[in-house]
Each structure stands twice: as structure tokens, then as C-alpha cells.
Amino acid sequence: MIGSLRGKLISRRPDNVIIEVGGIGYQVNVPLNILSNMPDEGEYVFLHIYTHVREDALQLYGFTTEDEKRIFITLLGITGIGPKMALNILSGISHDDFLHAIETEDVALLCRIPGLGKKTAHRLILELREKLPSSKDIKNRVFEDTLSALINLGYKKSVAQESLEKAYKKGHKDIESLLKESLKYLTGNIREEDR
Secondary structure: OOOEEEEEEEEEOOOEEEEEEOOEEEEEEOOHHHHHOOOOOOOEEEEEEEEEEOOOOEEEEEEOOHHHHHHHHHHHOOOOOOHHHHHHHHHHOOHHHHHHHHHOOOHHHHHOOOOOOHHHHHHHHHHHOOOOOOHHHHHHHHHHHHHHHHHHOOOOHHHHHHHHHHHHHOOOOOHHHHHHHHHHHHHHHHHHHHO
């Protein structure tokens, strides 16, 4: 089983990417929101991978965070939801919004996802309410882990927290992008103070 891939992005298509690792090109199916955030071809990427094995095919599904991968795997456990539908769900809505829709039982929001009807939306809510972590828990865990990393790098807690909040408001939700954005702000801040 392939659990993750780090390699060069060779090509980008509407529903998948090809990542070269050690001279081998792996075709990885990814949600649209991840595809739009991919770097340029020739750049290096890292994806958490779910390997789906069938009699006639071996397919890879890639995600930028462990939480997205976990939601995808949980969706596969629901009757009538296969990898294509699970990928479609994660393409049609951010994983934060999806978790929020499940928590608040927002059928209307779920029905905006192409191919997802009311019946399936109700089944998702019923079956996933207890299985998925709350969006608040995920945000808190990611926020705390990133804050801890910044403090370990030597930044004061109050300054690190302020930069994290700004990065989060800009739409960065995973540890890697939150850390990068926070460091941009922090190094910019330090340069201004030194002048």
C-alpha cells in the first residue's frame, strides 16, 4: 500500500495529477480544490495517499492533509458511496464546510454538491455525525500544533498566535500552509522592527 508520495509534479489534468517519484510516474486522483492549489509542473509536491485496490485496477487518491484523507476513507464506508462519489464530495465542498454541514445537519449545503441528492445527504448526516471529528476540534488541533512549531522555532507565543490567526483568516487550514504563511508574516515583521 502506498501511504504518501513526495515527488515532481509532471502533469496536471482536470481530475488527476502525475507525480514522478524515483523515475516512476504515479497517476493520482485528487479533489478539484487540491488540484487548484497545486504548484506549477516541475515543482515538488507531497500528498497523503489512499490506495484503492479492485480486481481490475489499482487507483491512488491524493490529499494535502491527513484529515482530508480520513474523511475520504470514512465516506467510502457509507453504503452507495464509492471512490468517485467520495472524491466528488470533497471536490464540491471544502472539508471544513463538509464537517460543518454534517454537524449542523445542513442538507441544503450538501445538496449543492453535484450528484448528491437529498436522500444521500440525509444518509451522510445520519451515518457520519458520530464518525467524523468536529470542524472545531480539527481547527484547534491544527492551530495548536502550528503554534507549538512556531514557539519551538523561537517566536513569542503572542506574536506567533497573531500571525497564525492572520494566516487562518486568509484561508490556510493545514499545518504546512499555515506555517509558511505565518513565517512570511513573522519574518516581514522582524525586518520592519530591525529598521
